[in-house]
Amino acid sequence: MKKIPVIEIFGPTIQGEGMVIGQKTMFVRTAGCDYSCSWCDSAFTWNGSAKDEIKQMTAAEILDDLIELGGDRFNHVTISGGNPALIRGLDELIILLREQGFRTALETQGSRYQDWFLLIDDLTLSPKPPSSGMKTNFTVLDDIMKRLIDGGRKDNVSLKVVVFNEEDFDYAKNVHLRYPNISFYLQPGNDQVNEQNDHLLRNQLLEKLEWLIELTVLSKEMNDARVLPQLHALVWGNKRGV
Numbered sequence: 001m002k003k004i005p006v007i008e009i010f011g012p013t014i015q016g017e018g019m020v021i022g023q024k025t026m027f028v029r030t031a032g033c034d035y036s037c038s039w040c041d042s043a044f045t046w047n048g049s050a051k052d053e054i055k056q057m058t059a060a061e062i063l064d065d066l067i068e069l070g071g072d073r074f075n076h077v078t079i080s081g082g083n084p085a086l087i088r089g090l091d092e093l094i095i096l097l098r099e100q101g102f103r104t105a106l107e108t109q110g111s112r113y114q115d116w117f118l119l120i121d122d123l124t125l126s127p128k129p130p131s132s133g134m135k136t137n138f139t140v141l142d143d144i145m146k147r148l149i150d151g152g153r154k155d156n157v158s159l160k161v162v163v164f165n166e167e168d169f170d171y172a173k174n175v176h177l178r179y180p181n182i183s184f185y186l187q188p189g190n191d192q193v194n195e196q197n198d199h200l201l202r203n204q205l206l207e208k209l210e211w212l213i214e215l216t217v218l219s220k221e222m223n224d225a226r227v228l229p230q231l232h233a234l235v236w237g238n239k240r241g242v
């Protein structure tokens with residue numbers, strides 16, 4: 001079996017973001033990213049600070065850990081990172097999870113395609129706005145979207161853009177207009193990923209949420225957009241593994 005670089009496995013918790021917010025789920029977080037977003041809330045997956053925690057695991061070993069942690073208290077598994085789309089060998093995990101009756105979700109930024117995207121129940125593509133310091137390759141994103149739509153996966157896919165400022169909001173509009181038939185989510189950015197005071201953080205995040213809702217209600221381009229907070233950040237702050 002192929003080895004997968006895993007940096008953490010946790011849950012059951014709830015999916016805090018996007019298309020299946022609130023869904024009870026386990027998380028498998030892979031190590032490594034082809035991006036380095038300035039505001040990444042999971043920078044430990046790629047900046048070397050947690051490199052001692054990375055384990056090369058087979059799909060069967062990951063399933064064992066999921067069951068040891070979650071018992072029979074889950075039927076949904078979310079794979080995030082880092083960028084899990086860098087890992088070819090994830091097909092074995094996704095096939096194994098499906099065989100065992102689990103639904104799967106994936107979080108990725110849309111910089112790489114893998115054929116196993118077609119097997120994911122809840123696939124979130126989260127292209128990065130200007131504030132991240134990253135530049136979207138729309139040729140790649142167009143190609144991913146085409147493959148997913150041609151593969152009949154339209155209803156299994158969503159777009160989620162994190163917004164920190166008005167320039168990001170304009171970027172989000174462009175993404176939504178470019179793929180008008182794909183369900184579209186806006187998420188306020190957390191610019192204090194090191195804040196340990198949950199009360200302070202909550203207030204700031206709610207203010208950012210209100211600001212983003214105000215922009216959205218004023219924008220005719222966003223008539224079909226959905227605005228959601230990072231629910232896990234409101235509940236548990238910047239804690240890891242929740």
Ligand SMILES: C[S@@+](CC[C@H](N)C(=O)[O-])C[C@H]1O[C@@H](n2cnc3c(N)ncnc32)[C@H](O)[C@@H]1O
Pocket residue numbers: 033039040041042080081082083084107108109125126160162187188189190191193230
């Ligand atoms: C940590 S990323 C991992 C998956 C993939 N690399 C990606 O970016 O989509 C998971 C989600 O968290 C979002 N995210 C990361 N840092 C954030 C922050 N500071 N505030 C709000 N959302 C953030 C990303 O945009 C992405 O949608």
Ligand SMILES: Nc1nc2[nH]cc(C(=O)O)c2c(=O)[nH]1
Pocket residue numbers: 013014015016017042080081107232242
């Ligand atoms: N509860 C919870 N929901 C999440 N949704 C996306 C997450 C991520 O880091 O990819 C995440 C996370 O880390 N925790």
Ligand code: SF4
Pocket residue numbers: 033034035036037040041042043045081082083109128
């Ligand atoms: S793409 Fe995702 S994991 Fe990679 S740096 Fe950006 S937010 Fe972090």
Ligand SMILES: [Mg+2]
Pocket residue numbers: 041042
């Ligand atoms: Mg997160």
